[in-house]
Amino acid sequence: MINAGAKVDNELPTISLKAVGIVRNEIKQSPIQGWGKVVSEIVVDPSLTEALDNLDEFSHIIVLYWMHQHSPGQPPTKVHPRGNREVPLKGVFATRSPNRPNPVGKATVRLLQRQSNILTVEGLDAIDGTPVIDIKPYIPGYDSADSARVPQWITEE
């Protein structure tokens, strides 16, 4: 088992990527309650403007972003969901906490408008200045799961 573990760790590569855009909105600090109605602009690298063509044929998009206020590295392996100490500690991969080994966020948001290299979206839970890593169309069936089961603590306040 120890050998198997070491073998995996040796294979884990370091990955380098460059942000493709930046989030612009009125939210300067996280967390807030009720991201659902927040309207944000995603300002995309102008050299990638053409890569956004056809995106506005979709009502919803998936945004992958870098939660830059949280450093990668050695976060705690267990956290209280939503910082609520009344909920017992859970493995961080079982939560959406930004305190995770790679602080990449993933949001499904409504695309309100695309103008040139700027996307206007609703419901993106990322603060002003957040780097965007990737933008994808949301495809029901591929991105959604019917009758998914979740534990009660994930939705408890």
Add this chain to the structure above:
Amino acid sequence: MINAGAKVDNELPTISLKAVGIVRNEIKQSPIQGWGKVVSEIVVDPSLTEALDNLDEFSHIIVLYWMHQHSPGQPPTKVHPRGNREVPLKGVFATRSPNRPNPVGKATVRLLQRQSNILTVEGLDAIDGTPVIDIKPYIPGYDSADSARVPQWITEE
């Protein structure tokens, strides 16, 4: 406009991250048809084993992975969806093509089992040896969108 564009580009950071696990399955080359029934193991860095606790309380998980056969950099801004030349070129951000500026894949998969640092999942569309960047619980409502609209070409064969 040129100044605005230059400003955005100057702000786009380079991001470094380390894979947290590796995909193990029988698929040595992409693409294949019908990933839906492919069973894969995700072998996670043993130092992160505890971070997987509670994940098996969810029926489905989201896997972010690095499509390592596709280099980041300057891919085409337009592609034929699924490589099908009968479908006109589309902006790459409007497709799920791996030929994208940051080749990060995002899959929603069924979690069949968790044993120590190994997750067994069904439907992960990643080949053997793919580095995994992040693992998240799938949360209906947050990760799904009701009545999402997509263009016809996204599902055409």
